[in-house]
Amino acid sequence: MKRKLINLIGITKSYGNNVILDDLNLYIRENEFITLLGPSGCGKTTTLRILGGFETPDKGQVIFDDRDITQLPPNMRDLNTVFQKYALFPHMSIAENIAFGLKIKKKSKAYIEDKIRYALKLVNLEGFEHRSIDSLSGGQQQRIAIARAIVNEPKVLLLDEPLGALDLKLRQEMQYELIRLKNELGITFVYVTHDQEEALTMSDTIVVMNQGYIQQIGTPEMIYNEPVNAFVADFIGDSNIIDGVMIQDKVVEILGTKIPCVDEGFGENTPVDVVIRPEDVEIVAPGEGFMDGVITSVIFKGVHYEIEILANGYEWLADTTQCYTAGTSVGIRVIPFNIQIMNKPESEDEEAAEIDV
Amino acid sequence: MVKKWSERIYLGVIFLFLYLPILVLIGLSFNNSRSRVVWGGFTLKWYASCFTDETITGAFFTTLQITLAAAVISTLIGTLAAIGISAMKRKNRSIMLGATNIPLLNADIVTGISLMLLFVKFMNLGFVTVLIAHITFDIPYVILNVLPKLNQANRSTYEAALDLGASPAYAFYKVTWPEIKPGVFSGFLMAVTMSLDDFSITFFTKGAGVNTLSTMLYTELRKGIRPELYALSTILFLFAFLLLLVMNRRSDKQMTAGSF
Amino acid sequence: MYKLKKQFLAGPYFIWMIGFILLPLAFILYYALTTADGAFTFSNIAAIADPVHVKSIVLSLKLGAICTLVCLVLAYPLCMILSSFRFRHQSFVVFLFILPMWMNFMLRILAWRLLLSNNGIVNSILAAVGIGHIKMLNTQTAVVFGMVYDFLPFMILPIYNSMVRIKPETLEAARDLGAGSFTVLVKIIFPLTLSGIISGVIMVFVPALTSFVISDLLGGGKVLLIGNVIEQEFMQGTNWHLGSGLSVVLMLFVIASMALMNVFDKDGGGTAVW
Numbered sequence: 001m002k003r004k005l006i007n008l009i010g011i012t013k014s015y016g017n018n019v020i021l022d023d024l025n026l027y028i029r030e031n032e033f034i035t036l037l038g039p040s041g042c043g044k045t046t047t048l049r050i051l052g053g054f055e056t057p058d059k060g061q062v063i064f065d066d067r068d069i070t071q072l073p074p075n076m077r078d079l080n081t082v083f084q085k086y087a088l089f090p091h092m093s094i095a096e097n098i099a100f101g102l103k104i105k106k107k108s109k110a111y112i113e114d115k116i117r118y119a120l121k122l123v124n125l126e127g128f129e130h131r132s133i134d135s136l137s138g139g140q141q142q143r144i145a146i147a148r149a150i151v152n153e154p155k156v157l158l159l160d161e162p163l164g165a166l167d168l169k170l171r172q173e174m175q176y177e178l179i180r181l182k183n184e185l186g187i188t189f190v191y192v193t194h195d196q197e198e199a200l201t202m203s204d205t206i207v208v209m210n211q212g213y214i215q216q217i218g219t220p221e222m223i224y225n226e227p228v229n230a231f232v233a234d235f236i237g238d239s240n241i242i243d244g245v246m247i248q249d250k251v252v253e254i255l256g257t258k259i260p261c262v263d264e265g266f267g268e269n270t271p272v273d274v275v276i277r278p279e280d281v282e283i284v285a286p287g288e289g290f291m292d293g294v295i296t297s298v299i300f301k302g303v304h305y306e307i308e309i310l311a312n313g314y315e316w317l318a319d320t321t322q323c324y325t326a327g328t329s330v331g332i333r334v335i336p337f338n339i340q341i342m343n344k345p346e347s348e349d350e351e352a353a354e355i356d357v
Numbered sequence: 358m359v360k361k362w363s364e365r366i367y368l369g370v371i372f373l374f375l376y377l378p379i380l381v382l383i384g385l386s387f388n389n390s391r392s393r394v395v396w397g398g399f400t401l402k403w404y405a406s407c408f409t410d411e412t413i414t415g416a417f418f419t420t421l422q423i424t425l426a427a428a429v430i431s432t433l434i435g436t437l438a439a440i441g442i443s444a445m446k447r448k449n450r451s452i453m454l455g456a457t458n459i460p461l462l463n464a465d466i467v468t469g470i471s472l473m474l475l476f477v478k479f480m481n482l483g484f485v486t487v488l489i490a491h492i493t494f495d496i497p498y499v500i501l502n503v504l505p506k507l508n509q510a511n512r513s514t515y516e517a518a519l520d521l522g523a524s525p526a527y528a529f530y531k532v533t534w535p536e537i538k539p540g541v542f543s544g545f546l547m548a549v550t551m552s553l554d555d556f557s558i559t560f561f562t563k564g565a566g567v568n569t570l571s572t573m574l575y576t577e578l579r580k581g582i583r584p585e586l587y588a589l590s591t592i593l594f595l596f597a598f599l600l601l602l603v604m605n606r607r608s609d610k611q612m613t614a615g616s617f
Numbered sequence: 618m619y620k621l622k623k624q625f626l627a628g629p630y631f632i633w634m635i636g637f638i639l640l641p642l643a644f645i646l647y648y649a650l651t652t653a654d655g656a657f658t659f660s661n662i663a664a665i666a667d668p669v670h671v672k673s674i675v676l677s678l679k680l681g682a683i684c685t686l687v688c689l690v691l692a693y694p695l696c697m698i699l700s701s702f703r704f705r706h707q708s709f710v711v712f713l714f715i716l717p718m719w720m721n722f723m724l725r726i727l728a729w730r731l732l733l734s735n736n737g738i739v740n741s742i743l744a745a746v747g748i749g750h751i752k753m754l755n756t757q758t759a760v761v762f763g764m765v766y767d768f769l770p771f772m773i774l775p776i777y778n779s780m781v782r783i784k785p786e787t788l789e790a791a792r793d794l795g796a797g798s799f800t801v802l803v804k805i806i807f808p809l810t811l812s813g814i815i816s817g818v819i820m821v822f823v824p825a826l827t828s829f830v831i832s833d834l835l836g837g838g839k840v841l842l843i844g845n846v847i848e849q850e851f852m853q854g855t856n857w858h859l860g861s862g863l864s865v866v867l868m869l870f871v872i873a874s875m876a877l878m879n880v881f882d883k884d885g886g887g888t889a890v891w
Contacts, residue, residue: 052789052793053792053793054789054792054793073792074789074792074793075792075793075794075795075796075797080793080794081789081790081793083786083789083790084786085784085786087784087786087787087789087790088790089787089790089791089805090787090809091808091809100791100794100796100804101794101795104794104795104796104800105795148790148794149793149794152794152795364698367694367695367698368695368698368699371691371695371714372713372714374766375714375716375717375766375769376717377732378725378728378729378731378732378766379717379720379725379728381728381731381732381738382724382727382728382731385731393731393734393736393737393738394736394737394738394741434629434630434633435630437626437627437629437630438626438627438629438630438631440623440626440627441623441624441625441626441627441628441630442627443623444623444624444626445624445627449624453627453631453634456634456638456639457634459638459642460638462823462871462875463868463871464823464824464826464827464844464867464868464871465824465827466827466829466844466847466848466864466867467645467827467864467867467868468641470645470847470851470860470861470864471641471642471644471645471864472637472641473851474641474644474645474648474857474861475637475640475641475644478644489637490637492633492637493633493637493638496630496633500630525622550719553721554719554721554722556722556723556830557829557830561851570721570723571721571722571723574721574723574724574727575723575830575834578723578726578727578730578834579833579834582727582730582731586724586727589724590720590721590724590727590728593720593721593724594720594724597716597719597720598716598719600719601712601715601716601719602712605708605709605712
């Protein structure tokens with residue numbers, strides 16, 4: 001395991017009566033691409049701003065490289081930020097923007113020129129040195145913002161929804177660029193986004209946050225395949241989330257039908273959340289599955305069809321490559337391994353407390 | 358912490374510099390003594406004599422007439438001009454705007470003198486010449502307030518209204534007018550304040566019998582200071598305060614409305 | 618077609634502009650370049666070289682420059698403090714700082730006459746603390762005081778407006794890249810407010826340079842600015858041709874100072890008066 005580079009201990013932050021972060025604990029390893037993922041207001045940006053030094057936590061410590069940097073101002077920290085709206089200096093040329101941090105560190109002219117050329121090459125904008133900021137597209141401005149940050153050779157790069165303002169195609173391109181950059185530079189990336197697809201594509205580790213609490217930490221595969229609660233399941237990809245009752249080990253009842261699953265240890269007759277991914281829902285002939293229903297809508301999505309099936313009063317979502325017509329009667333089948341059983345949280349606080357250990 | 362306190366103290370000092378003279382005027386307006394330093398008890402008599410003093414009331418009403426007439430006429434001419442200018446080609450537009458900038462950038466004394474030189478050739482100096490002069494320096498403020506609103510306004514909405522069968526007048530009233538209304542209103546208010554405050558241009562274009570508050574005060578101040586003027590200052594300060602408060606409220610509302 | 622008709626709406630203004638903006642300028646130029654009997658001459662313009670006039674224009678430039686500098690030094694920190702406040706009633710606080718500008722110009726001068734006069738409040742306080750009387754009214758200092766008081770809001774407004782346009786994340790980015798408070802001020806805030814500073818300087822320097830009322834009422838006829846000389850040529854003297862000549866020279870000074878300031882304003886975005 002790689003060394004822990006950053007350690008956030010018991011971070012609490014509130015504005016007035018509004019608690020943004022409540023006793024947050026998180027460590028970040030060296031050379032990791034870690035993504036803070038969650039809906040707006042979940043505290044991910046505040047966490048990033050505390051790392052960058054733009055906010056001071058009410059309680060808790062920020063340990064960076066074994067040093068307490070909680071009270072250190074941003075200009076004294078060994079990390080750099082790529083801002084959501086680029087925050088390029090409008091009165092400076094591209095070269096001057098990139099050179100800004102290096103000039104403050106009093107680097108030699110030759111060194112700075114070298115670094116500018118290197119950074120522009122890294123972000124695929126060679127020869128742009130003397131252009132003005134206004135002449136750049138949004139994607140190009142974002143690349144310059146990244147170049148401006150990385151020439152300072154920070155140990156950690158903080159990225160605050162850097163692709164949020166770009167259009168879909170450019171966003172996908174930039175995702176691969178960022179992965180390449182991270183591998184070439186060999187530094188730690190802390191990335192903030194509300195876009196689950198972005199998080200799944202790029203991250204080594206995803207931290208799912210909601211209402212100031214960490215919901216789940218894990219690899220993209222873990223987060224997607226084994227969400228720990230209904231919030232994570234719902235936030236990451238589409239899901240069928242159904243109220244169910246665990247009858248006994250390996251048997252769960254949903255929508256009035258008992259079906260086999262692989263989970264054990266929930267006790268008997270316990271209310272649970274049952275999560276089934278749309279791509280795990282198999283459509284079979286009527287009577288061949290555990291439940292029968294009628295197809296209510298079919299939408300072509302390119303690679304697959306998104307199909308809605310009304311069965312036992314629930315609108316099931318299913319992804320399939322086969323085409324059906326609306327109105328067809330079908331059966332539904334899911335193999336036991338693909339059925340996720342989760343405890344129902346009794347209240348939001350408990351839900352959070354349970355995970356926040 | 359130290360920074361915060363030094364900031365507050367700095368704000369306080371500037372604030373005092375700006376308001377001390379006004380507070381002194383307000384204080385003296387209630388002073389039952391002609392002295393500038395000794396407090397002779399509270400009185401309202403300066404207000405009473407201020408309202409009955411014909412020099413003061415006369416100047417006040419002249420100011421009111423000129424200000425309102427100039428603001429209304431310049432708003433009318435200026436708004437029409439802004440609409441016309443916005444429809445012009447680039448070259449004509451920059452010529453018109455260049456000329457519009459002359460009264461704004463030129464020294465007041467030069468504007469006043471040049472207008473006087475023109476007026477004395479053709480007519481006697483008096484109420485009308487002052488009015489014309491005020492309209493002349495008010496119009497640019499109206500144009501500069503309305504033009505940005507016209508540029509912001511979506512050009513195609515007016516054309517869409519015509520396309521849907523509206524007459525040009527109806528399309529203007531229903532589509533263009535709501536978009537430029539705030540600009541017209543702030544242009545009008547700015548014209549009012551510019552007229553109220555003007556001294557130099559009025560001074561050179563007025564005839565012997567005509568006095569606005571500014572020119573009346575100038576004559577009075579050269580003679581000496583009468584306590585009635587303190588009362589007048591207090592009234593005018595309150596008036597300015599209320600006027601600006603209304604404008605401030607309006608712009609706040611516009612800002613909140615704009616953010617939705 | 619309707620576009621052409623729309624242009625005609627500017628017609629009344631076009632006529633007004635020719636009659637009352639351009640024609641008066643032609644008149645003042647005509648007077649400036651002729652003698653009383655209508656003969657062409659440069660002498661009215663050349664009269665600026667007369668030692669009395671040189672003295673007054675130099676004094677005007679000096680007092681105007683001092684006034685502008687004082688306004689800038691007072692207004693810049695003020696605007697930085699005001700724009701750093703991000704609270705609910707921010708616009709009301711800014712409003713308080715420009716409110717005095719809306720009181721009649723002449724009354725503001727009246728207030729300073731009261732404060733500065735020999736038996737006025739400032740002197741009474743000075744006497745009470747044992748410093749004794751200082752002659753303040755009818756001096757150049759009093760004139761500069763009055764000018765600063767009158768024109769300070771013209772410096773505050775454009776600088777404040779350019780300051781609030783700076784995005785907070787621009788300043789954060791600079792801090793993030795290692796800049797301390799002083800570097801942020803010099804490298805980021807100052808260049809980004811330069812156009813506001815230039816507008817402010819023009820809006821203060823031009824009226825200060827051309828003022829004649831403040832020097833008249835607070836300088837007591839002893840501080841003779843170029844504006845006073847011109848005013849006297851028209852209102853007391855009889856030589857309108859000389860007065861026009863000097864006015865044209867004054868106009869040239871105004872244009873020159875604006876052109877000079879525009880050299881600094883690389884973006885050209887800051888010269889709008891309002």
